[in-house]
Amino acid sequence: xxxxxxxxxxxxxxxxxxxxxxxxxxxxxxxxxxxxxxxxxxxxxxxxxxxxxxxxxxxxxxxxxxxxxxxxxxxxxxxxxxxxxxxxxxxxxxxxxxxxxxxxxxxxxxxxxxxxxxxxxxxxxxxxxxxxxxxxxxxxxxxxxxxxxxxxxxxxxxxxxxxxxxxxxxxxxxxxxxxxxxxxxxxxxxxxxxxxxxxxxxxxxxxxxxxxxxxxxxxxxxxxxxxxxxxxxxxxxxxxxxxxxxxxxxxxxxxxxxxxxxxxxxxxxxxxxxxxxxxxxxxxxxxxxxxxxxxxxxxxxxxxxxxxxxxxxxxxxxxxxxxxxxxxxxxxxxxxxxxxxxxxxxxxxxxxxxxxxxxxxxxxxxxxxxxxxxxxxxxxxxxxxxxxxxxxxxxxxxxxxxxxxxxxxxxxxx
Amino acid sequence: xxxxxxxxxxxxxxxxxxxxxxxxxxxxxxxxxxxxxxxxxxxxxxxxxxxxxxxxxxxxxxxxxxxxxxxxxxxxxxxxxxxxxxxxxxxxxxxxxxxxxxxxxxxxxxxxxxxxxxxxxxxxxxxxxxxxxxxxxxxxxxxxxxxxxxxxxxxxxxxxxxxxxxxxxxxxxxxxxxxxxxxxxxxxxxxxxxxxxxxxxxxxxxxxxxxxxxxxxxxxxxxxxxxxxxxxxxxxxxxxxxxxxxxxxxxxxxxxxxxxxxxxxxxxxxxxxxxxxxxxxxxxxxxxxxxxxxxxxxxxxxxxxxxxxxxxxxxxxxxxxxxxxxxxxxxxxxxxxxxxxxxxxxxxxxxxxxxxxxxxxxxxxxxxxxxxxxxxxxxxxxxxxxxxxxxxxxxxxxxxxxxxxxxxxxxxxx
Numbered sequence: 001x002x003x004x005x006x007x008x009x010x011x012x013x014x015x016x017x018x019x020x021x022x023x024x025x026x027x028x029x030x031x032x033x034x035x036x037x038x039x040x041x042x043x044x045x046x047x048x049x050x051x052x053x054x055x056x057x058x059x060x061x062x063x064x065x066x067x068x069x070x071x072x073x074x075x076x077x078x079x080x081x082x083x084x085x086x087x088x089x090x091x092x093x094x095x096x097x098x099x100x101x102x103x104x105x106x107x108x109x110x111x112x113x114x115x116x117x118x119x120x121x122x123x124x125x126x127x128x129x130x131x132x133x134x135x136x137x138x139x140x141x142x143x144x145x146x147x148x149x150x151x152x153x154x155x156x157x158x159x160x161x162x163x164x165x166x167x168x169x170x171x172x173x174x175x176x177x178x179x180x181x182x183x184x185x186x187x188x189x190x191x192x193x194x195x196x197x198x199x200x201x202x203x204x205x206x207x208x209x210x211x212x213x214x215x216x217x218x219x220x221x222x223x224x225x226x227x228x229x230x231x232x233x234x235x236x237x238x239x240x241x242x243x244x245x246x247x248x249x250x251x252x253x254x255x256x257x258x259x260x261x262x263x264x265x266x267x268x269x270x271x272x273x274x275x276x277x278x279x280x281x282x283x284x285x286x287x288x289x290x291x292x293x294x295x296x297x298x299x300x301x302x303x304x305x306x307x308x309x310x311x312x313x314x315x316x317x318x319x320x321x322x323x324x325x326x327x328x329x330x331x332x333x334x335x336x337x338x339x340x341x342x343x344x345x346x347x348x349x350x351x352x353x354x355x356x357x358x359x360x361x362x363x364x365x366x367x368x369x370x371x372x373x374x375x376x377x378x379x380x381x382x383x384x385x386x387x388x389x390x391x392x393x394x395x396x397x398x399x400x401x402x403x404x405x406x407x408x409x410x411x412x413x414x
Numbered sequence: 415x416x417x418x419x420x421x422x423x424x425x426x427x428x429x430x431x432x433x434x435x436x437x438x439x440x441x442x443x444x445x446x447x448x449x450x451x452x453x454x455x456x457x458x459x460x461x462x463x464x465x466x467x468x469x470x471x472x473x474x475x476x477x478x479x480x481x482x483x484x485x486x487x488x489x490x491x492x493x494x495x496x497x498x499x500x501x502x503x504x505x506x507x508x509x510x511x512x513x514x515x516x517x518x519x520x521x522x523x524x525x526x527x528x529x530x531x532x533x534x535x536x537x538x539x540x541x542x543x544x545x546x547x548x549x550x551x552x553x554x555x556x557x558x559x560x561x562x563x564x565x566x567x568x569x570x571x572x573x574x575x576x577x578x579x580x581x582x583x584x585x586x587x588x589x590x591x592x593x594x595x596x597x598x599x600x601x602x603x604x605x606x607x608x609x610x611x612x613x614x615x616x617x618x619x620x621x622x623x624x625x626x627x628x629x630x631x632x633x634x635x636x637x638x639x640x641x642x643x644x645x646x647x648x649x650x651x652x653x654x655x656x657x658x659x660x661x662x663x664x665x666x667x668x669x670x671x672x673x674x675x676x677x678x679x680x681x682x683x684x685x686x687x688x689x690x691x692x693x694x695x696x697x698x699x700x701x702x703x704x705x706x707x708x709x710x711x712x713x714x715x716x717x718x719x720x721x722x723x724x725x726x727x728x729x730x731x732x733x734x735x736x737x738x739x740x741x742x743x744x745x746x747x748x749x750x751x752x753x754x755x756x757x758x759x760x761x762x763x764x765x766x767x768x769x770x771x772x773x774x775x776x777x778x779x780x781x782x783x784x785x786x787x788x789x790x791x792x793x794x795x796x797x798x799x800x801x802x803x804x805x806x807x808x809x810x811x812x813x814x815x816x817x818x819x820x821x822x823x824x825x826x827x828x
Binding site for chain 2 (some may be wrong): 030031032033034038040062066067068069070071072073074075076086087088090091093096097100240352354355357358359360361362382383386387391392
């Protein structure tokens with residue numbers, strides 16, 4: 001028997017009074033290097049409120065986001081936290097990019113990362129980034145394309161097209177229509193001096209991929225003439241062309257009505273992929289926690305996302321990452337005013353300041369509930385979490401532990 | 415998607431300046447028993463150089479060589495360290511034995527463990543070990559067989575035969591020829607009082623196994639008459655008859671050009687199985703490290719094997735195992751003169767003195783790189799490793815962690 005099936009069969013309806021909160025400090029995990037005094041930002045930060053939570057009794061551990069040594073992007077990092085195997089449920093770059101730009105996707109939509117490029121008179125790519133045109137130019141060109149191209153394809157099997165500008169030369173194209181499927185190959189020749197490639201189905205027998213490839217070709221046929229007069233951005237490349245995967249709905253999978261409290265579009269988009277309700281408005285972690293208090297009775301599960309730990313990790317700014325943790329800690333008492341019955345605080349991966357990027361180092365996790373017991377640790381830190389009762393485990397199991405702590409699982413066997 | 419495929423897709427070509435070293439103290443792991451003062455040899459040893467390495471910042475953990483409770487032989491222990499699932503990639507006993515005796519095997523060669531036995535006039539086995547004849551007798555008999563039998567089989571489909579004496583009654587027979595395959599069943603009746611069994615294909619439809627079974631039968635037909643005059647060793651048994659498996663080449667799998675610095679034939683053979691280059695000559699760990707310095711620029715990855723920790727563990731000699739660790743530690747500064755960018759020090763399994771044999775107890779592992787961070791432990795020991803950030807994990811992932819620390823993996827997903 002598949003383990004997911006077993007979990008599903010054992011899942012009981014939640015006692016409606018219990019609330020579960022998954023609080024994600026993006027890129028929280030870090031490493032202790034000599035250069036930064038052999039402490040991590042989490043260890044260096046003053047965190048009286050987290051400390052008090054730990055003193056109240058928590059279980060700690062560390063989580064492998066995907067597999068040993070694998071560094072996840074935000075997509076796999078969050079899918080794993082939402083309990084989906086990130087290798088089984090892969091989300092195309094186009095879809096992630098579209099979500100990141102705040103485009104509302106439906107299941108089956110095909111999305112592509114696109115960027116303007118420069119073509120010579122023979123159609124050969126001379127600059128794959130169109131001289132990195134300013135964002136305003138990109139926005140103007142995307143508005144032009146969007147105004148002129150609403151649909152492609154023959155009558156009766158038309159495909160809707162949506163275009164959303166990104167930064168500099170980047171944008172996103174979404175195709176919506178019955179039977180579309182991905183992936184299809186990129187139109188990027190990968191180096192200058194070659195003409196645009198043709199998007200081809202990954203599987204030549206797939207009717208859905210053929211339809212998508214045709215939609216891409218039709219889109220080029222309409223769009224290229226519109227860009228003809230552009231000095232630099234007279235062409236574009238499309239990559240990561242894939243459809244939004246069928247992901248089992250969060251509510252069906254866990255029997256939990258879930259809400260997302262995120263500020264950045266990417267994380268809202270990822271929550272939306274699994275069917276969480278987006279609660280819009282809050283801009284700060286304090287406002288997100290306030291909103292949790294306000295919405296507490298309407299949902300079972302809250303995904304609360306805090307971006308700044310990752311942002312400053314990416315900058316390699318130890319002090320700022322430490323301060324971001326302290327700011328988070330200062331807001332925490334708002335959440336704890338009506339403490340979730342099951343509270344997990346963790347990251348979606350590590351973003352060590354020394355690496356200035358996401359990494360594979362297992363992120364620390366803290367789990368608090370009436371049945372979490374106490375690991376008798378003083379604080380929530382990477383080094384402390386190494387000693388915790390949760391051990392080292394795959395992040396996709398965190399939500400199962402949360403369900404267990406919410407007493408949602410029946411006994412297995414007699 | 416298979417995890418190996420994912421790793422493969424994410425693998426980047428190594429920045430050629432980075433060097434990876436996997437240093438294996440065979441059977442390093444041990445257990446702390448009351449009888450030996452509740453410390454392990456690694457804990458009891460004076461290891462100033464390992465201590466300094468730890469102080470410089472290391473990640474530690476413990477590794478399960480195969481699966482919980484499974485005690486590996488040297489074959490699975492090392493295949494696991496080389497990143498191959500030791501259950502998926504099984505190497506026949508004959509192949510391991512041949513490697514252990516220094517026989518050079520090619521892919522497709524079939525090898526068998528053999529040993530002399532005593533047969534009565536009716537061909538019944540009366541002593542399965544031929545009274546444990548002295549090694550010299552075994553060597554003489556093997557020389558006789560090797561001189562008289564170069565090939566078996568009919569003209570046009572001949573099979574080459576190689577014979578290599580081992581200790582006491584033991585020897586190895588290798589068959590080399592197009593289309594040979596294993597496994598075929600043993601000729602050992604498993605108890606005295608029965609005649610020799612016939613080697614049969616494991617799968618009756620396999621032409622390759624049939625050919626091997628025929629070669630074994632032909633070999634008996636030629637060899638038994640040659641042994642007719644022997645008082646004790648007038649017959650022999652053949653077991654573990656299997657071909658050298660097709661194992662994906664180390665260089666293809668990890669994009670690392672690998673060299674082996676081992677003294678004992680078995681470990682050279684295991685390295686050769688996966689395509690590492692054997693660097694011959696060094697006899698001591700100091701010489702092995704010196705050779706690493708000399709060859710450093712020619713390879714990306716060095717497998718350095720140290721035997722004595724296992725040897726003294728097998729003897730149950732705590733003091734000698736402790737001293738073997740101290741000798742290793744004394745040589746370590748040579749390696750560190752040009753410190754590998756990614757350095758792992760571990761065992762292939764535990765060989766606790768109290769057990770006088772290999773065991774299933776997870777072996778400790780230390781990983782040092784610019785991005786290993788520090789676990790803030792004082793020393794490298796079994797008890798300390800229990801507290802490390804690497805946690806408890808399957809040994810087959812160690813090489814993936816080493817690749818990650820060498821920054822060889824692309825980010826997974828956006």
